Amino acid sequence: MRVLIQLRPAPDVVASVIDPGVRSAVADVVADLPGVLLDEAFTPVAVPRPVSPHGDLLAPHQRPRFSMAPEDASVLVRGEISDGELSLRSALLSSSVREVAGVYADPYIQGHPTCGGDGPVGDWEEVRRLLHAYDLWSAGHDGEGVAVAIVDSGINADHIAARLGHDVTIDADRSWSPPGVNKTPGHYPVDHGSMCAFDALLAAPKATLLDIPILLSRQDGVDGLLSDAVAAYAHLNNVLRAMPADSRALVVSNSWGLFSPRMDFPPGHPGNYSDNPAHPFNVIVGSLEGAGADILFSAGNCGRDCPDRRCGFRDRTIVGANSHPDVLSVGGVDTRGERVGYSSQGPGRLSERKPDLCAYTHFAGSEAVGAADTGTSAACPVAAGVVAAVRTQRSAAELSPAQLRTLLHRTADDRSTVGFDHDYGYGVIDPPAILAALGRQNRSRAA
Amino acid sequence: MALIQVRLPPEATLSDALRLLGLSDEDADPDYGLVAIAPGLQVLRVTEEAARRVSRDHADVFSDPRIEPGDG
Incomplete structure (x- = not known):
């Protein structure tokens, strides 16, 4: 299954990912993640952190603010985990690798697949x-x-x-x-x-x-x-x-x-x-x-x-x-x-x-x-x-x-x-x- | 309908199976007969009411669900 892995590396690493003048690679962010086939072609993406002056990060009825400061932001990389190991690997990654903040599904978002009522595709x-x-x-x-x-x-x-x-x-x-x-x-x-x-x-x-x-x-x-x-x-x-x-x-x-x-x-x-x-x-x-x-x-x-x-x-x-x-x-x-x-x-x-x-x-x-x-x-x-x-x-x-x-x-x-x-x-x-x-x-x- | 699985010699007939199970001719599908699925293991097709009367000592009762073609 394809996954997005949210990482919290050192602030200087996050800073270079954020810097538009620097082209970061996956290897600059993380060397290796056990059980994950990292996608080297995917450029790491910095993601801001929701913050609130009241300390409640995502409270309803409150418009969140976002911080892209290197000490707040995280970095997403993309990879693939074998279907049979998904649950175990996800749990192990989050618990044993300090930088891993989360593992998320990365579903295909292409146009709708061919369905029953659709016309023929090819002959x-x-x-x-x-x-x-x-x-x-x-x-x-x-x-x-x-x-x-x-x-x-x-x-x-x-x-x-x-x-x-x-x-x-x-x-x-x-x-x-x-x-x-x-x-x-x-x-x-x-x-x-x-x-x-x-x-x-x-x-x-x-x-x-x-x-x-x-x-x-x-x-x-x-x-x-x-x-x-x-x-x-x-x-x-x-x-x-x-x-x-x-x-x-x-x-x-x-x-x-x-x-x-x-x-x-x-x-x-x-x-x-x-x-x-x-x-x-x-x-x-x-x-x-x-x-x-x-x-x-x-x-x-x-x-x-x-x-x-x-x-x-x-x-x-x-x-x-x-x-x-x-x-x-x-x-x-x-x-x-x-x-x-x-x-x-x-x-x-x-x-x-x-x-x-x-x-x-x-x-x-x-x-x-x-x-x-x-x-x-x-x-x-x-x-x-x-x-x-x-x-x-x-x-x-x-x-x-x-x-x-x-x-x-x-x-x-x-x-x-x-x-x-x-x-x-x-x-x-x-x-x-x-x-x-x-x-x-x-x-x-x-x- | 239900499927009843019995263990009988390879030369056994539907009548032999019905006798073993204590069922009558009307309980089973005579056109279906006694079908061998493996050496010494056969099945017959009976009404669901008859399947409920069959002693589990002599036979195993299995579902006989509807099957359908798959269309996209």
């Missing part, structure tokens, strides 16, 4: 450029032979093919539908699932899609129950185990989640889902990943700047399997690389370090749900496509799902300067860096 061809998709394909990473399960509301293959300008492969035999939903893979109405399929094909156009329309299920007047996802994953487990053990490649993209705690048992109850790794869906997620599947979940659209109106969790909004330690939780950035305001922030409920990373969203794309492919719903399949592209030449036997997640963490384009943070995770997914890392692995294996 799908720009996303392909940002993903360096053409470099992926020329290196043989185009998704051919890789199964990508779109667990959503069904795919309309004709619509996607028309938008992309090339054929789309749907594997009807390995697709599945929940009880009460006709099994017509690739022929469902154009909707959210078609957007997800389109976005997965941006990086992996030759992937084979498995159509898993769990969100079309209807039970007791409710669309889509978690039990449908349990049954879908049992099917995917069979699909995966039917693949030869040395060439397994199954990517599972999930752009859905639990928005409200109202239909769940409360955290702490043994039947709870949101916080409970023992819930059957969380168990089967771990089981499928353990068998070799790469599972991706959208982080959710409950970011603090502009949450979806359905968001019912007050804090820790990445819940249930979306925060599972064995999945890749995907947040969203627009094509400018800025986090979209609705992208859920960590920590997650099942695993602290969520989201894992971010991928592109909010661009003009499939035209399946409106002008823009929005939400972390779009970011998740964009990342799934990159994973499928990697899997073209690396089966789960060669690179386990856990190893692949580590590779994605390590190569992500860090959006802060201290590694992981709860807004962007490890950063924005970065296919050129992934290719470079795979190339290094190839060379070391050949040597």
Whole structure:
């Protein structure tokens, strides 16, 4: 987290910061602060001290005066503290470093981030450029032979093919539908699932899609129950185990989640889902990943700047399997690389370090749900496509799902300067860096 | 609806699970059936009223909340 640190150095140091004829640097004010990455580019700023002839510095109904005298004024410097150490470091700094008078948040004050109702930022061809998709394909990473399960509301293959300008492969035999939903893979109405399929094909156009329309299920007047996802994953487990053990490649993209705690048992109850790794869906997620599947979940659209109106969790909004330690939780950035305001922030409920990373969203794309492919719903399949592209030449036997997640963490384009943070995770997914890392692995294996 | 988790041999059927739990055919969703989530561990979908009658000695009861797509 970025912070402003208020210091009270010796009056002569403050005097030089105040002096417009002197250009002070951070090192002139403070040598080092433990646990803080000081921003050397930030020129220290002198801040006056409120004073009152009555001794009551900031009494209401009294207009304060301010003193910029070196013995009164303080100096602000800027830095960054790792999210995980924030509370401890802040307390330690204030208590153990004599010059530190306070540690304050330094939030971004840029224009409002991209929100749900905003128009598209860039288009799908720009996303392909940002993903360096053409470099992926020329290196043989185009998704051919890789199964990508779109667990959503069904795919309309004709619509996607028309938008992309090339054929789309749907594997009807390995697709599945929940009880009460006709099994017509690739022929469902154009909707959210078609957007997800389109976005997965941006990086992996030759992937084979498995159509898993769990969100079309209807039970007791409710669309889509978690039990449908349990049954879908049992099917995917069979699909995966039917693949030869040395060439397994199954990517599972999930752009859905639990928005409200109202239909769940409360955290702490043994039947709870949101916080409970023992819930059957969380168990089967771990089981499928353990068998070799790469599972991706959208982080959710409950970011603090502009949450979806359905968001019912007050804090820790990445819940249930979306925060599972064995999945890749995907947040969203627009094509400018800025986090979209609705992208859920960590920590997650099942695993602290969520989201894992971010991928592109909010661009003009499939035209399946409106002008823009929005939400972390779009970011998740964009990342799934990159994973499928990697899997073209690396089966789960060669690179386990856990190893692949580590590779994605390590190569992500860090959006802060201290590694992981709860807004962007490890950063924005970065296919050129992934290719470079795979190339290094190839060379070391050949040597 | 609720999810009931039981421990039965891999070849067990929904009828076996209902017998173990003391439930009738009407209590469960027959189209859903008995779904294996891990070796020897299965789930079935039952009404919430039936879930309340199930003995915790034989089974674990879990929530089956609504899930929704995320839109921006």
